[in-house]
Amino acid sequence: MAAVTAEALEGGFARPVFQTQAVFRVLMAALAEPARPLPLPVEAAPPAPLPPGLGAVALTLLDPDTPVWLDPALAASQPVRAWLAFHTGAPVAAEPMDAAFALVVDPLRLPPLAAFAQGTAEYPDRSTTLVIAVDRFDTDPSAPLLTGPGFEAPRRFRALPERAGFQDQWAANRALFPRGVDVVFVAGGLVAGLPRSTRLAPTE
Amino acid sequence: MMDVDVNEAGLPRVVVSDPAAGFTPLSNSPPQGGRGPVGGLGEGGSETADLDGALSPLEGESGSGGEPPREGALGAVLDDDATLPTYSFAYLDEQTKRMIRRAILKGIAIPGYQVPFASREMPMPYGWGTGGVQVTAAVIGPDDVLKVIDQGADDTTNAVAIRGFFQKTAGVATTTRTGEATVIQTRHRIPERTLEAHQILVYQVPIPEPLRYLEPRETETRKLHGLEEYGLMHVKLYEDIARHGHIATTFAYPVKVEGRYIMDPSPTPKFDNPKMHRSKALQLFGAGREKRIYAVPPHTDVVSLDFEDHPFRIQSFSQPCALCAAEGVYLDEVILDDRGGRMFVCSDTDHCEERRAAGHRGALSGEAL
Amino acid sequence: MYVAVKGGEQAIAAAHRLLAHTRRGDRQVPSLTLAQIAEQLSLAVDRVMAEGSLYDRDLAALAVKQARGDLIEAIFLLRAYRTTLPRFGFSHPVETATMRVRRRISATFKDLPGGQCLGPTFDYTHRLLDPLLAGDPDLPDPARRDETTGAMPRVTDLLNDEGLIEPDPAEADVPVGDLTREPLSFPADRDLRLQALARGDEGFLLALGYSTQRGYGRTHPFVGEIRLGEVEVEIDVPELGFSVAIGRITVTECQMVTQFKGSAKVPPAFTRGYGLVFGHQERKAMAMSLVDRALRAGELGEDRVAPAQDEEFVLSHADNVQSTGFVEHLKLPHYVDFQAELDLIRRMRAEIAALQEAAE
Numbered sequence: 001m002a003a004v005t006a007e008a009l010e011g012g013f014a015r016p017v018f019q020t021q022a023v024f025r026v027l028m029a030a031l032a033e034p035a036r037p038l039p040l041p042v043e044a045a046p047p048a049p050l051p052p053g054l055g056a057v058a059l060t061l062l063d064p065d066t067p068v069w070l071d072p073a074l075a076a077s078q079p080v081r082a083w084l085a086f087h088t089g090a091p092v093a094a095e096p097m098d099a100a101f102a103l104v105v106d107p108l109r110l111p112p113l114a115a116f117a118q119g120t121a122e123y124p125d126r127s128t129t130l131v132i133a134v135d136r137f138d139t140d141p142s143a144p145l146l147t148g149p150g151f152e153a154p155r156r157f158r159a160l161p162e163r164a165g166f167q168d169q170w171a172a173n174r175a176l177f178p179r180g181v182d183v184v185f186v187a188g189g190l191v192a193g194l195p196r197s198t199r200l201a202p203t204e
Numbered sequence: 205m206m207d208v209d210v211n212e213a214g215l216p217r218v219v220v221s222d223p224a225a226g227f228t229p230l231s232n233s234p235p236q237g238g239r240g241p242v243g244g245l246g247e248g249g250s251e252t253a254d255l256d257g258a259l260s261p262l263e264g265e266s267g268s269g270g271e272p273p274r275e276g277a278l279g280a281v282l283d284d285d286a287t288l289p290t291y292s293f294a295y296l297d298e299q300t301k302r303m304i305r306r307a308i309l310k311g312i313a314i315p316g317y318q319v320p321f322a323s324r325e326m327p328m329p330y331g332w333g334t335g336g337v338q339v340t341a342a343v344i345g346p347d348d349v350l351k352v353i354d355q356g357a358d359d360t361t362n363a364v365a366i367r368g369f370f371q372k373t374a375g376v377a378t379t380t381r382t383g384e385a386t387v388i389q390t391r392h393r394i395p396e397r398t399l400e401a402h403q404i405l406v407y408q409v410p411i412p413e414p415l416r417y418l419e420p421r422e423t424e425t426r427k428l429h430g431l432e433e434y435g436l437m438h439v440k441l442y443e444d445i446a447r448h449g450h451i452a453t454t455f456a457y458p459v460k461v462e463g464r465y466i467m468d469p470s471p472t473p474k475f476d477n478p479k480m481h482r483s484k485a486l487q488l489f490g491a492g493r494e495k496r497i498y499a500v501p502p503h504t505d506v507v508s509l510d511f512e513d514h515p516f517r518i519q520s521f522s523q524p525c526a527l528c529a530a531e532g533v534y535l536d537e538v539i540l541d542d543r544g545g546r547m548f549v550c551s552d553t554d555h556c557e558e559r560r561a562a563g564h565r566g567a568l569s570g571e572a573l
Numbered sequence: 574m575y576v577a578v579k580g581g582e583q584a585i586a587a588a589h590r591l592l593a594h595t596r597r598g599d600r601q602v603p604s605l606t607l608a609q610i611a612e613q614l615s616l617a618v619d620r621v622m623a624e625g626s627l628y629d630r631d632l633a634a635l636a637v638k639q640a641r642g643d644l645i646e647a648i649f650l651l652r653a654y655r656t657t658l659p660r661f662g663f664s665h666p667v668e669t670a671t672m673r674v675r676r677r678i679s680a681t682f683k684d685l686p687g688g689q690c691l692g693p694t695f696d697y698t699h700r701l702l703d704p705l706l707a708g709d710p711d712l713p714d715p716a717r718r719d720e721t722t723g724a725m726p727r728v729t730d731l732l733n734d735e736g737l738i739e740p741d742p743a744e745a746d747v748p749v750g751d752l753t754r755e756p757l758s759f760p761a762d763r764d765l766r767l768q769a770l771a772r773g774d775e776g777f778l779l780a781l782g783y784s785t786q787r788g789y790g791r792t793h794p795f796v797g798e799i800r801l802g803e804v805e806v807e808i809d810v811p812e813l814g815f816s817v818a819i820g821r822i823t824v825t826e827c828q829m830v831t832q833f834k835g836s837a838k839v840p841p842a843f844t845r846g847y848g849l850v851f852g853h854q855e856r857k858a859m860a861m862s863l864v865d866r867a868l869r870a871g872e873l874g875e876d877r878v879a880p881a882q883d884e885e886f887v888l889s890h891a892d893n894v895q896s897t898g899f900v901e902h903l904k905l906p907h908y909v910d911f912q913a914e915l916d917l918i919r920r921m922r923a924e925i926a927a928l929q930e931a932a933e
Binding site: 452474537 | 581582652753754756758759885894897898899900902905906907908913914916917920921
């Protein structure tokens with residue numbers, strides 16, 4: 001067996017059964033009520049440049065059944081690959097299209113959403129879920145107004161700077177519904193979901 | 205093609221229990237020497253094979269029920285002389301829970317769409333709530349308070365059995381009070397009390413495909429959903445009207461979710477359909493035998509199918525509950541004798557009890573209750 | 574005054590106490606040992622292992638005892654245990670060509686290398702109840718075959734050498750599916766179909782196989798060979814870099830030689846139907862091979878017209894743990910839904926009565 005460094009072995013959950021359950025519940029709430037930042041109850045301690053929040057999501061959702069695509073910044077990091085391999089066993093997907101999950105730490109260089117698996121008309125679930133690290137969440141009046149399932153009333157939310165051009169991509173993703181990708185944003189210790197069902201609210 | 209679990213000399217390492225914490229075995233497990241399964245699959249080494257851990261309560265993270273839930277390492281733990289394995293917290297192994305959790309997240313992202321999942325064989329029969337049990341097992345944590353109902357009642361035998369299963373395998377707190385529960389698993393009813401934002405309603409679903417009785421082939425119904433081709437369903441409902449003057453579907457009445465997918469609400473009476481519409485609670489649906497999970501997020505449109513000239517109408521009862529005098533609730537008919545004597549009582553037993561505790565009295569309310 | 578039925582919990586506990594009591598039967602009669610079940614009801618144990626998908630005689634014997642001899646219940650018990658077991662890996666395909674054969678018959682050749690070997694069979698017994706078996710009669714030792722009789726090549730291999738039968742359609746190096754780990758979707762590949770059939774209900778497969786013989790998807794079957802015996806199970810151990818035998822299991826294999834195919838360009842050759850089952854289960858292996866062949870209709874360019882050829886129908890209903898659960902769930906309370914139906918029927922009857930009254 002390949003030698004495994006101590007760094008790869010450490011930084012997982014100390015109590016995985018309960019910690020993954022707790023993280024899952026927050027992820028479930030985040031996708032059930034999209035665009036509402038929620039605190040992650042626990043973080044992992046993966047090697048940089050994988051942020052702790054992304055590490056926690058990875059430990060919760062990835063396993064040998066889920067090919068994961070790593071953005072170039074992560075893919076270039078041998079310690080990150082070793083850590084993910086040891087703690088999740090998830091095979092690395094060469095192409096975004098083959099990924100069940102995508103981990104992204106450099107969202108400004110995110111491939112087009114359409115490059116990821118979109119599912120099919122009959123099996124729209126066969127799509128990629130992107131987990132994207134961002135700096136912060138904006139919920140101020142300048143942020144886009146979103147609505148859809150899980151919104152009692154429209155909410156303002158922005159995870160990526162406007163120059164990232166995410167808003168147009170998202171509209172295109174929404175237009176594919178029920179196909180399309182789902183996104184989980186992580187900003188520090190906060191997480192917010194953007195399932196494919198979320199759409200821009202009509203402006204008055 | 206075949207996978208072989210060769211296992212010499214093993215009598216079941218069937219159960220596990222932590223006597224100190226008051227767990228009881230799921231079945232008889234004669235102590236017997238034998239070679240049990242060898243250590244965990246190395247899921248990232250996250251679960252250690254601690255020889256003592258299996259049979260001793262875990263420190264900390266105590267559930268709200270007061271019993272310490274255990275962090276089981278499935279089959280990964282052997283005791284020197286007992287060779288009894290532990291079951292994981294809430295029975296399912298972690299990889300199974302992850303698989304179910306992923307399916308739940310997809311279901312939430314695509315409201316009303318049936319996500320295939322690798323449903324496991326559970327220690328209860330298919331058709332008796334294995335889908336709901338798997339969903340509950342995948343979401344529940346030590347801080348949850350679980351309520352289980354069948355036909356609206358907490359004390360029906362299958363509800364009792366499922367509640368007991370989670371008490372035994374997860375050590376979670378349970379309740380019969382709708383308002384106190386964080387997770388409610390149900391068969392055939394939605395509680396009368398309006399559900400709240402922090403609550404999760406888990407439905408047991410026998411046949412998740414609303415088009416199944418019109419088209420038995422999954423390969424066909426998948427296509428129909430993909431194309432949003434729901435004419436068959438409207439034709440069927442309209443044929444009812446032509447023949448009977450009514451839509452003859454009284455339960456498992458089809459709904460359209462967020463204007464896209466037609467969904468089976470599980471065999472709840474159509475009386476309960478309006479409760480699904482823009483509910484504050486998250487609604488999860490598990491069909492174990494049929495291997496499907498689907499979901500309705502909170503605040504999501506759930507509209508019962510109907511026609512302009514035959515609008516959807518729920519059942520109404522001509523008399524109030526005989527025990528608590530509630531009106532506008534779903535009632536069970538109870539036959540009192542063989543001379544046509546009958547009474548109508550709340551199907552939601554908790555709702556009825558709360559009303560009676562608050563002093564409401566129905567026509568036949570008795571002291572023994 | 575009405576007192577609601579309460580105490581489901583006590584009722585369940587009491588029922589299960591009574592079940593244990595009833596299972597034990599007359600306590601003057603000695604309790605069955607698992608060894609007695611495993612040794613003397615070995616075909617019941619085999620069936621439970623096969624349909625339970627878990628090769629463990631002791632556990633299967635326990636399940637038979639716990640289930641009071643109800644084999645579907647025993648299968649269910651074993652499945653529910655199996656599902657909790659961690660998966661360490663996959664074995665290599667078992668090599669039935671090198672089986673230590675206890676029984677081997679071919680209906681297609683009078684004699685063949687290795688010979689015909691009847692083995693422990695009910696065939697040709699006169700089905701007369703044997704009063705001696707009410708006791709424990711002394712038995713003569715069985716005759717033993719000379720171990721040096723020689724190899725027993727498989728009939729299908731012999732036919733294949735001459736090109737008379739289609740090559741084994743199994744694709745090498747394709748990952749083998751597992752319907753206990755992934756939900757089945759249609760169309761299903763043959764590996765998944767065979768897995769479903771190997772776990773499937775013997776009675777269901779028997780009836781479907783029979784239906785093909787009666788013309789519902791006829792395949793002109795000949796029993797190329799049935800063989801029963803022990804095969805080694807080998808798994809790769811990555812740490813060691815080679816595979817190791819982890820044990821030996823008893824299996825029954827049936828290779829059905831069926832309806833030939835050919836065209837102006839492709840010379841005709843027989844086709845195959847395959848059955849492989851844990852333990853000694855000839856009826857199941859034969860039925861499985863008939864149904865496997867019937868399910869290959871699409872692949873072999875035959876019209877799918879009969880139930881046994883309908884993959885979705887067969888695979889969706891072959892599992893007796895699923896079917897017994899859903900059939901038996903009808904005994905759970907359904908009074909909420911029944912009330913909904915009652916309400917509708919009463920309303921419709923009242924409307925008709927009102928109309929009739931108005932007409933009179």
